[in-house]
Amino acid sequence: MATVDRLTFTNGLSKLKGAAFRLVCLGATAVGVLALAALLLTVTWGALGFDAAHPVWILVVLTATGLSTGGVVTYARRDETVKLAAISSTAALIGGAVLGVFAVVFQLIVTPSVWAAYAGGALLPALVTALVIPNRRYRLPATAAVLVGGGVVATVALDTLTELAGAADPWLLYLLTIVVPLAVLVWTRVEPTAGRRRAGLLAGGLVLAGVAVPLLTPAPDPLTPGLVLVFGLALFSPLGVLAWRRFRNGQSNVGLAAPLVIVGGAVVGVVIANATGFAAADPWLDWQFLTSPHSRLPEDAGLYPAVVGSFFIMMVMAAFAFPVSVGAAIYLEEYAPSTGWRGRIVQLIQVNIANLAGVPSVVYGLLGLAIIARGVSLGPFALWPGTGTGVVTTAAFTxxxxxxxxTIISAQEAIRAVPDAHRRASYAMGASDWHTLRNVVLPEALPGILTGTILSLGRAIGETAPLIMIGAATTVYSPPTSLNDSVSAMPMQIYAWAGEFIADFRTGVLSAGVLTLLLAMLAINAVAILVRNRYERNQ
Amino acid sequence: MSTPEETARADQPADATDITSRKAGEIQLDTAVRYVFAACGVLTVLVTAGIIYVLIDGAQVFFASDIVDVQGFLTGNTWKPTSKTGDGTYKFGILPLVSGTLIIVVTSAVIALPTGLGAAIYLSEYASPRTRAIFKPTLEILAGVPTIVYGFFALFFITPFLDNFFQIRTFNALSAGIVVGIMIIPMVSSISEDAISAVPNSLREAAYGLGSTKFETTTRVVVPSALSGIISSYVLALSRAIGETMAVTVAAGQSAKMPFYPNVEQNLLQSIETITAAMINVASADIGGNTPAYDSMFALGLALFGMTFVMNLVAEYIAGRYREEY
Amino acid sequence: MSQDPHDRSGLPSRRNFLVSSSVVAATALAGCSGNGDDGDAGDGDTTSGDGGTTSADELSGTIRISGSSTVYPVQVAATEEFRADVSDDVEFPISRDGSTGGFEKFFLKGDSDINGSSRPILEEEVERARDQGFEPIEFQVAGDALTAAVNNDNDWAECITIEELSRIWSPDAENELWSDIRSEWPDEPFDLYGAATTSGTFDYWTREVVGELRVIRDDFEGTEEDDLIARGISDNQYAHGYLPYAYYDNNPGSIKALEIDGGEGCTEPSLTAASDGTYPLARPIFIYVNSNRLQEKEELQEFLRYYIELTGNQQIIAEEIGYVPMSDQEIQDNLNKLEETIE
Structure with missing residues (x-):
């Protein structure tokens, strides 16, 4: 009896211990999550100006938003396809928004007329070639030939073409070079399955929407109708592709409306709350904030040039860092010898990369300042001319x-994850190293590589210390349009707001800036998670 | 859903026949491609070389001036690069900055090491796949939040909160240390989780077979087996804490001081200056000047690089040992 | 926050005011360039003739501005209004680096066109500029009343002499407690906050209060952000610090300003006291312009003409920013100096 008693006692005690330990571990996990929640909550609260609002107003808005979200969640729970649709449409909109910002920044940099010159001279002819040539075997080479040929022609005749294009409104250029071709593309894809009527409606609707853009948007400076058109297309195209795929697979598209319903709920909440007559929130993060430069008056201040600057830096940075990183990863995983003195060197490179990943960002700032900005020369030879302090190139390279x-480490992991059997199968069919790489390894590793790259974009967008080191400006009024322009980035402008005399800058405007930065970071991370999830599901 | 992939796969056989027919001409391409990729790998070595060159070059100018020598720099207990002390000189002693950095590292370690390990154990041993799918990315987001945001979070949220309990300065090491700790939780948790997940299931099953409870299995078998991985995650996370810049610049203050003794609690409640914050301070003062203050930035960078370099090597070494075990 | 809607509804009228004031400025400007022609014969005409037509619409280019965070609000106001009124094709990258930081980092290397400074340029800095082949041209753009502040709960100190401040801030002083300064004050240690050691405000304070440039005690909290000085002061009953009047003016109630006795009785910091010279810690704030750039860049000339006119704008300089605006005479002098340099 006694032994049994003791056994149950120790059993009970160890059970208790186990449960307590589990709880402690859960608590540890929750600490991180709660910290993130507190961070987001304080920032959102300040950025949306909730402290100006009456509690009743806040309560009404939150209730309405909660109701619509709860409604969507309960409805989506019952049906797996609806749930999937709701999640994917939200993701598609987030991805579209990120794409949209990049597209707008890209257009700001290349300017509409240069874009139109290349689109009209090379992209469109290539598209037509691809659509017209029926034979699969010749389609690719012919398209490539037209693309390259058209590109050369457009470059040679660039001045004439841009002058020609410059006469038209940018919006019209985008309509002709993007919307109309897109409508044709939609027609050719949709028509075989859905019939002429539907395809015509879709294509026509698309063109009509494009035409209507300048009529519908008040087009506040600096977002011209052309840029609104570009942003809108990028924003909705992932959703459009999603809807089309689901339609073709015979799935219901009801769930796609989920984000709309949630946002609609919030909007209805705001309308009702305003009708109650209680003090409304006075958001700092609004359209004006996103489209204005800094001002000495908090209510006029905005983040526009810094947002464009940040994304411009990201684009140039990715264009340089992505190929080099992937190249290094491929070499280390696929080609590098692992034995002998060469193997030891490779090992050294590997250790070196791990070390570089841990070097503080402020040290990279010193590197950027002393070498990238100011240049290196070996005696009379200038090895690197130096790009100058505070310009886009310097920031992007640093x-x-x-x-x-x-990026290299995550790309290596992705490449390593490709099963060796696939490589061997390729070699067995007589493929060379390069072809195995191009046709087998890279396609399979690409999603993993992309995830890593996108995540590193998310890290780079918030980096401040290196930018301070290389002398980036805190304030600029118009966004940079060339590589040699002085650039400000979101964190630089935010850092400057923290030191303003007027209190509203340090509370409202600062919160709005931080929230914008966080949303950009979260959206980029969301895209990375999206890519990864898709990839994992397909595995 | 997966149409592009399907089409890609459908295309492959056609391409493969292409490959065999062109194979002979491909060997040179193969070699060329190999060299291009190798060059990319070598670039990373150049980056390290560049960093070391820049730091040493700048530091050597600094030490060549007769204001301070290496020994004075490493053992001096006053850091005043831009304001004169009583005797009318500028002072460049790194010890107060090292003290500030260590205070931040210790505070953040107290927060992040147990929390990160607990989270890693929970995620790998207890959490359902569903919970894990939610918690893991959320924790990773924590690592992605820009560090300057953490700085404002500490200054405008954590410090006022702590002010309810302690007599705390506006700039203080405690709240900066807390946010740095929060920032490095995901680093500890994700690397530790990898290490814990890598423990073979046979070990767990053997422990259960001997009558161990889940708690005993986890704490006496799984965690000890993954110990080297966990320690390596600790070292990496602390190395990150050493190099953390904006959060401590914004929240911990800009006043370099030697540690308080015997009033040790003052070390947390008072403002400090870390090595990184001192670099930012000098940078926003004299980025292009030919003054000792400007050059001191490189000496600080060198010290910082040395510290993180050693820690990263240690982490690499420990992690390498654990990889060999299974 | 509750005043915000009011502020915003007031905005259009403020804009209107600015537009009308800029019209005045433009007329004044036209008149002034006429003056220049009268005074200095054809020289000025020939140079501007070489530069091509001077139509405000055609102005474009980039004017790089660096320097003090004290001058930063004025720089932002001037550039912002110039872009609104004259030409938004002129781009102004502005950085806040501290006066010394701006000189060292950009201006003395020829990397910036204008550097804001909250202290007069040093002889040594002028020489380094000359080595680079240009002359730094000084224009005062506003005045400030550097404010010595204490916590709101500080009920013992109302007025303090410069000598007492010096005893608080000197490095060699043995003073740690308020009672060391005046025996009736509490036996509590000070908690000191001030401008970062890279800023012009720091230079001014050390020179005027401590008595020797860049000499100060070790244990004060130095930061480039005035807000953080104010937060530091408001967090501790025994704190004391100094910051620009503009900050105090924009954040009334958060801290308490001390009256200063420079030997002629106690004076409260205010814009009037600063402009009539009764406040002992009144200081001018400056911009320095690269003379070569000024002669080369037409947009810089136009901008400075506009800028100097704007420094007299009561609404912007005094009410919005909280500095002492320039008088008509000072503006006229500055304009003359500008035109002389351009020739």
């Missing part, structure tokens, strides 16, 4: 070097 080790 941040590019900063993210390179992280």
């Amino acid at each position: 941040l590019g070097l900063l993210i390179m080790p992280i």
Whole structure:
């Protein structure tokens, strides 16, 4: 009896211990999550100006938003396809928004007329070639030939073409070079399955929407109708593709409306709350904030040039760091010898990369300042001319070097995850190293590589210390349009707001800036998670 | 859903026949491609070389001036690069900055090491796949939040909160240390989780077979087996804490001081200056000047690089040992 | 926050005011360039003739501005209004680096066109500029009343002499407690906050209060952000610090300003006291312009003409920013100096 008693006692005690331990571990996990929640909540509260609002107003808005979200969640729970649709449409909109910002920044940099010159001279002819040539075997080479040929022609005749294009409104250029071709593309894809009527409706609707853009948007400076058109297309195209795929697979598209319903709920909440007559929130993060430069008056201040600057830096940085990182990863995983003195060197490179990943960002700032900005010369030979302090190129190269080790490591992991059997199968069919790589390894590793790269973009967008080191400006009024322009980035402008005399800058405007930065980071991370999830599901 | 992939796979056989027919001409391409990729790998070595060159070059100018020598720099207990002390000189002693950095590292370690390990154990041993799918990315987001945001979070949220309990300065090491700790939780948790997940299931099953409870299995078998991985995650996370810049610049203050003794609690409640914050301070003062203050930035960078370099090597070494075990 | 809607509804009228004031400025400007022609014969005409037509619409280019965070609000106001009124094709990258930081980092290397400074340029800095082949041209753009502040709960100190401040801030002083300064004050240690050692405000304070440039005690909290000085002061009953009047003016109630006795009785910091010279810690704030750039860049000339006119704008300089605006005479002098340099 006694032994049994003791056994149950120790059993009970160890059970208790186990349960307590489990709880402690859960608590540890929750600490991180709660910290994130507190961070987001304080920032959102300040950025949306909730402290100006009456509690009743806040309660009404939150209730309405909660109701619509709860409704969507309960409805989606019952049906797996609806749930999937709701999640994917939200993701598609987030991805579309990120794409949209990049597209707008790209258009700001290349300017509509240059874009139109290349689109009209090379892209469109290539598209037509691809659509017209029926034979699969000749389609690719012919398209490539037209693309390259058209590109050369457009470059040679660039001045004439841009002058020609410059006469038209940018919006019209985008309509002709993007919307109309897109409508044709939609027609050719949709018509065989859905019939002429539907395809015509879709294509026509698309063109009509494009035409209507300048009529519908008040087009506040600096977002011209053309840019609104570009953003809108990028924002909705992932959703459009999603809807089309689901339609073709015979799935219901009801769930796609989920984000709309949630946002609609919030809007209805705001309308009702305003009708109650209680003090409404006075959001700092609004359209004006996103489209204005800094001002001495908090209510006029905005983040526009810094947002464009940040994304411009990201694009140049990715264009440089991505190929180099992937190249290094491929070499280390696929080609590098592992034995002998060469193997030891490779091992050293590997250790070196791991070390670089841990070098503080402020040290990269010193590197950027002393070498990238000011240049290196070996005696009379200028090895690197120096790009100057505070310009786009310097910022992009500095941040590019900063993210390179992280990108290499994640690309290596992705490449390593490709099963060796696939490589052997390719070699067995007589493929060379390069072809195995191009046709087998890279396609399979690409999603993993992309995830890593996108995540490192998310890291780079918030980096401040290196930018301070290389002398980036805190304030600029118009966004940079060339590589040699002085650039400000979101964290630089935010850092400057923290030191303003007027209190509203340090509370409202600062919160709005931080929230914008966080949303950009979260959206980029969401895209990365999206890519990864898709990839994992397909495995 | 997966149409592009399907089409890609459908295309492959056609391409493969292409490959065999062109194979002979491909060997040179193969070699060329190999060299291009190798060059990319070598670039990373150049980056390290560049960093070391820049730091040493700048530091050597700094030490060549007769204001301070290496020994004075490493053992001096006053850091005043831009304001004169009583005797009318500028002072460049790194010890107060090292003290500030260590205070931040210790505070953040107290927060992040147990929390990160607990989270790693929970995620790998207890959490359902569903919970894991939610918690893991959320924790990873924590690592992605820009560090300057953490700085404002500490200054405008954590410090006022702590002010309810302690007599705390506006700039203080405690709240900066807390946010740095929060920032490195995901680093500890994700690397530790990898290490814990890598423990073979046979070990767990053997422990259960001997009558161990889940608690005993986890704490006496799984965690000890993954110990080297966990320690390596600790070292990496602390190395990150050493190099953390904006959060401590914004929240911990800009006043370099030697540690308080015997009033040790003052070390947390008072403002400090870390090595990184001192670099930012000098950078926003004299980025292009030919003054000792400007050059001191490189000496600080060198010290910082040395510290993180050693820690990263240690982490690499420990992690390498654990990889060999299974 | 509750005043915000009011502020915003007031905005259009403020804009209107600015537009009308800029019209005045433009007329004044036209008149002034006429003056220049009268005074200095054809020289000025020939140079501007070489530069091509001077139509405000055609102005474009980039004007790089660096320097003090104290001058930063004025720089932002001037550039912002110039872009609104004259030409938004002129781009102004502005950085806040501290006066010394701006000189060292950009201006003395020829990397910036204008550097804001909250202290007069040093002889040594002028020489380094000359080595680079240009002359730094000084224009005062506003005045400030550097404010010595204490916590709101500080009920013992109302007025303090410069000598007492010096005893608080000197490095060699043995003073740690308030009672060391005046025996009736509490036996509590000070908690000191001030401008970062890279800023012009720091230079001014050390020179005027401590008595020797860049000499100060070790244990004060130095930061580039005035807000953080104010937060530091408001967090501790025994704190004391100094910051620009503009900050105090924009954040009334958060801290308490001390009256200063420079030997002629106690004076409260205010814009009037600063402009009539009764406040002992009144200081001018400046911009320095690269003379070569000024002669080369037409947009810089136009901008400075506009800028100097704007420094007299009561609404912007005094009410919005909280500095002492320039008088008509000072503006006229500055304009003359500008035109002389351009020739």
